[in-house]
Amino acid sequence: MPAPDERAAIPLGGDDLAVAQRARAQLAEVAPEPGVPKPDPLLRAEGIRKAFGGLVAVDTRHLEVQRGTIPALIGPNGAGKTTLFNVLTGFDRRSEGRWEFGGQDVSQAAPHRVAQRGMVRTFQLTKALTRMTVLENMRLAATGQRGERFLPALLPRTWRAQEREHTERALALLERFGLADKADDFAGELSGGQRKLLEMARALMVRPRMIMLDEPMAGVNPALTQSLLEHITDLRDEGLTVVFVEHDMDVVMGISDWVVCLAEGQVIAEGPPEVIGDDQAVIDAYLGTRQDLDDLGPGGAR
Amino acid sequence: MDLIEVLSFAFRSAVGPLAITFALAAIGLNIHYGYTGLLNIGQVAFVMVGAYGLAITVDVFGGSHLVGALVGLGLAVLLAVLLAVPTLRLRADYLAITTISVGEVLRLATRSSQAAPLTRGADGIAGLGGPFYALNPIPPGDYGFWIFQLGSERRVWLILVGWALIALMCLLVWALMRSPWGRVLRAIREDEEAARSLGKNVFSYKMQALVLGGAIGGLAGVYYAIQAAGVAPDTFDPRITFYAYVILILGGPGRVLGPVLGALIFYALFQGADVVLRQASAQGWLPLVDWFGSQAIGATRLALVGLVLMLLMIFRPQGILGDRREMSLGA
Ligand SMILES: Nc1ncnc2c1ncn2[C@@H]1O[C@H](COP(=O)(O)OP(=O)(O)OP(=O)(O)O)[C@@H](O)[C@H]1O
Ligand SMILES: [Mg+2]
Numbered sequence: 001m002p003a004p005d006e007r008a009a010i011p012l013g014g015d016d017l018a019v020a021q022r023a024r025a026q027l028a029e030v031a032p033e034p035g036v037p038k039p040d041p042l043l044r045a046e047g048i049r050k051a052f053g054g055l056v057a058v059d060t061r062h063l064e065v066q067r068g069t070i071p072a073l074i075g076p077n078g079a080g081k082t083t084l085f086n087v088l089t090g091f092d093r094r095s096e097g098r099w100e101f102g103g104q105d106v107s108q109a110a111p112h113r114v115a116q117r118g119m120v121r122t123f124q125l126t127k128a129l130t131r132m133t134v135l136e137n138m139r140l141a142a143t144g145q146r147g148e149r150f151l152p153a154l155l156p157r158t159w160r161a162q163e164r165e166h167t168e169r170a171l172a173l174l175e176r177f178g179l180a181d182k183a184d185d186f187a188g189e190l191s192g193g194q195r196k197l198l199e200m201a202r203a204l205m206v207r208p209r210m211i212m213l214d215e216p217m218a219g220v221n222p223a224l225t226q227s228l229l230e231h232i233t234d235l236r237d238e239g240l241t242v243v244f245v246e247h248d249m250d251v252v253m254g255i256s257d258w259v260v261c262l263a264e265g266q267v268i269a270e271g272p273p274e275v276i277g278d279d280q281a282v283i284d285a286y287l288g289t290r291q292d293l294d295d296l297g298p299g300g301a302r
Numbered sequence: 303m304d305l306i307e308v309l310s311f312a313f314r315s316a317v318g319p320l321a322i323t324f325a326l327a328a329i330g331l332n333i334h335y336g337y338t339g340l341l342n343i344g345q346v347a348f349v350m351v352g353a354y355g356l357a358i359t360v361d362v363f364g365g366s367h368l369v370g371a372l373v374g375l376g377l378a379v380l381l382a383v384l385l386a387v388p389t390l391r392l393r394a395d396y397l398a399i400t401t402i403s404v405g406e407v408l409r410l411a412t413r414s415s416q417a418a419p420l421t422r423g424a425d426g427i428a429g430l431g432g433p434f435y436a437l438n439p440i441p442p443g444d445y446g447f448w449i450f451q452l453g454s455e456r457r458v459w460l461i462l463v464g465w466a467l468i469a470l471m472c473l474l475v476w477a478l479m480r481s482p483w484g485r486v487l488r489a490i491r492e493d494e495e496a497a498r499s500l501g502k503n504v505f506s507y508k509m510q511a512l513v514l515g516g517a518i519g520g521l522a523g524v525y526y527a528i529q530a531a532g533v534a535p536d537t538f539d540p541r542i543t544f545y546a547y548v549i550l551i552l553g554g555p556g557r558v559l560g561p562v563l564g565a566l567i568f569y570a571l572f573q574g575a576d577v578v579l580r581q582a583s584a585q586g587w588l589p590l591v592d593w594f595g596s597q598a599i600g601a602t603r604l605a606l607v608g609l610v611l612m613l614l615m616i617f618r619p620q621g622i623l624g625d626r627r628e629m630s631l632g633a
Contacts, residue, residue: 091495115501127496129489131628139482140489141500147482148502150510154477163482186628206501 010172013118013207014239015042020068024236027066027257032271035062042067042210042241043088043119048097050080050087050265057083059265060097065210065243070236072252072273073245075262076286081245082124084262085212089121090114102209116143118209122216124245126195130188134179134198137187138170139163141205170205177201177231193224200231211235213244217251229255253277261285304581310449312574317452319529321569322464323349323522327542328549328561329471330518335547336555337479338511339491341394344401346542347408348516350535351377352523354412357427357533358420367433371524378520382513390508405540413535426534434528435459460529467525468562471518476558478514487511488556548611554621563622571610575603 014020023040030038041064050058058080065071073081086092088099090111098107101119109117129137145166146152147159174180177197182190187198196216203211216232217225233255235242246252252259252273259276261269263285269276276282315321327349334340355374359365365373385404389397411417413424421427438459446452452461478484486507489497494504527533545568553564579599582588588602620626 089499091498110503111498112501112503115499120501121499123495123499127493127499129492129496131492132485132488136485136488140485140497140502143501145482148486150478150483153481153483154474156481159482202500 010169010176012204012235012238012240014209014235014241015067017239020236020239020241023067024069024257027069027272030066030258032269032275034267034270035060036064036270037062038064038066040067041065043099043101045088045099046097048084048087048099049095050083050092051095056265058087058262060084060262060267063260063267065241066258067241068236068239069257070232070242070244070255071258071260072256073243073260073262074247074249074252074276074282079262079285080265081262082214083265085121085214085245088114089119089212091121115206115208118207119212120203120206120208120210121212122196122199122203122214124214124218126192126199128187128190128195128198130186132187133184134174134187134190135167135170135183137198137202138174138205139166141202142166142169143206166205173201173204178227193220193228196220196228197224197231200228204235208240210241210243213242215245215247217246217248225251249277306449307581308574308577310451311577312570313449314451314453315573316566316570317461317465318569319457319460319464319525321565322461322468323526323529324546324549324568325468325562325565326464326471326522326525327519328546328553328565329468329475330515330522331543331546331550332555332557332561333475333487333511333515333518336550336557336560337484337491338487338508339394339494340508340512340515341398342401342512342515343398343543344403344405344540345515345519345546346538346540347401347405348378348381348519349523349526349542350405350408350412350538351381352520353527353533353538354421354427354523355520356524356527357430360430361422361427362420367430367528374524374527375517375520378516378523379513382516383509385516386509386512390505390512402540402543405538405543409535409538412538421535424535426532428532430533431528431531434463464525464529467521471521472558472562479558483507491556551621552611552614554623557621557623560621560623567622568607572603572607575606576600579603579606 026039030036043065045060045063048058048060048063049056073084075081083092087094090109090113094107098105100106101117104117106114106117106119129140132140145159146162152158171180171183174183177200179194179197179201182194187195190198200213200216216228220228229251232242232244256273259270259273260267261276261282268281268285269279327345330348331342331345334342352374355377356367356370359370359373360367385397385400389400412421415423417423435456438455440455440459442455444454445458452458486497486502489502490504490507498504549564549568550561552568553560553562579588579602583599620628
């Protein structure tokens with residue numbers, strides 16, 4: 001774990017610390033009801049619906065994400081968690097709905113615009129850019145690069161200095177995520193867990209206000225899981241909002257400030273982790289699928 | 303067997319105008335496929351509009367060669383944009399399907415009688431290149447020594463200009479690909495969704511890559527029209543694209559000099575094999591091939607080149623300039 005002063009050297013680009021901490025404290029007064037409004041929402045979504053042909057994958061009435069918190073998005077397989085991420089970040093086109101991020105309507109924005117606005121997501125199946133080095137992965141993610149435009153690209157004078165700044169920031173973040181000695185390796189040479197770390201570090205190069213992690217712990221060995229969890233809480237403590245999808249209830253109970261449970265595309269419950277852990281609708285949703293799975297098993301009725 | 307003849311013929315071809323044309327076409331393709339991962343299977347279409355842009359401007363409209371060259375490049379850019387708009391937002395295979403058919407459609411349209419007032423149909427347009435040679439500062443003579451024979455002053459001029467163009471294009475590719483712009487292209491090749499999630503406008507970059515690589519394909523066409531002193535539709539068949547791919551994969555996709563080295567080797571091999579086979583046939587060493595008649599030599603040569611390529615793919619799948627470590631990581 002990096003020392004606090006070392007961390008402060010990398011401004012992350014989240015919300016103002018005092019504002020974020022106040023917002024997190026405010027969560028205590030919010031009633032645990034699906035669709036409940038929050039006092040200081042960073043994301044506010046109205047009536048999101050996404051259908052694939054006849055299959056309604058997501059259908060949430062009202063959903064808000066409180067600034068400066070760690071909301072966990074849970075739900076059985078196929079509940080629509082990934083689809084909700086995809087819709088919110090512009091990767092899937094919505095069927096219906098409007099949502100605002102930081103007060104701006106982004107419901108029609110292209111994915112790259114959503115990212116530029118500060119809402120950055122990662123993927124359930126990690127997307128490391130395998131034939132690029134770890135450092136190049138990081139540098140790529142910096143926004144507002146002058147050298148990314150065609151003509152300035154030909155004139156290194158216009159982008160050298162900026163590139164140096166980005167490299168410094170990238171190295172500092174790699175240091176923080178324990179990947180500094182891998183900087184010159186190809187990303188494809190990293191282990192599964194290291195790729196998850198890289199994806200998280202890379203997302204931070206965009207300077208997001210909110211980072212959305214789709215199953216960041218999936219397939220990661222237990223030792224690394226602990227470090228990933230610490231990174232997530234650290235990010236929140238530095239003003240970021242960190243939404244994450246997770247199946248492991250112990251993890252969810254351990255680090256989340258708020259839990260939203262999806263089932264068949266709908267928000268069936270939301271509230272503080274202690275409350276959601278005992279929620280009958282949530283237990284039923286999980287048990288329900290388990291029974292379905294048993295029915296489908298080799299010895300089952302079908 | 304006369305080794306000197308084989309080597310000098312191989313050299314002559316490797317540095318010659320056709321190899322130059324292919325090197326340029328493959329440099330463009332390298333930007334598409336090697337750096338951005340765009341599966342353009344119709345590079346011939348860009349070469350063709352480049353060549354015909356020049357030919358029609360000069361022949362029908364009486365324009366100068368310079369204007370004609372600019373028209374050729376402009377048409378290549380236009381074609382790239384037209385192809386990009388409907389396909390680049392879709393899955394990768396749509397670009398492949400569209401480009402492969404556009405090449406053939408253009409060829410057939412060009413040779414049709416309806417287009418004849420513009421293109422002179424299947425006969426094509428002749429009589430190009432005069433003003434190009436008028437600029438030739440090289441005194442008349444026959445140039446070269448030992449196995450390094452270049453030919454007449456006209457050919458030397460053509461080769462000089464061709465290699466200057468190649469050098470210029472390689473410089474451009476090198477400068478671009480070391481920049482953050484090039485990094486975005488490589489990221490798109492690796493995973494375009496990831497690039498998007500990091501705030502990159504993938505469509506815009508794919509468009510830029512398609513236009514740039516297409517324009518360099520157009521340049522190959524302009525150069526081809528001048529070196530052949532004319533154009534005919536049936537030269538622009540899909541094989542051109544496939545040879546360009548062979549050259550690119552041979553040299554190493556995603557490497558600045560990959561297409562150039564690929565073109566050199568491909569032509570040296572292709573023409574060298576021809577001389578070897580002809581000599582062997584004259585010595586009576588190839589009874590089976592001779593029995594099939596003289597065309598069999600061409601077929602045997604293709605098979606031989608195919609064999610060499612196969613061996614290369616087995617032992618150096620990353621191409622001659624490629625990086626084995628990188629290759630093993632897969633796409
Ligand atoms: N591109 C698509 N086309 C058709 N159906 C899809 C598509 N993407 C998702 N679905 C369907 O939408 C539903 C929700 O899928 P989604 O991937 O969002 O679930 P999830 O909650 O992320 O599940 P998991 O926990 O397994 O990751 C599923 O029934 C899935 O089959
Ligand atoms: Mg999912």
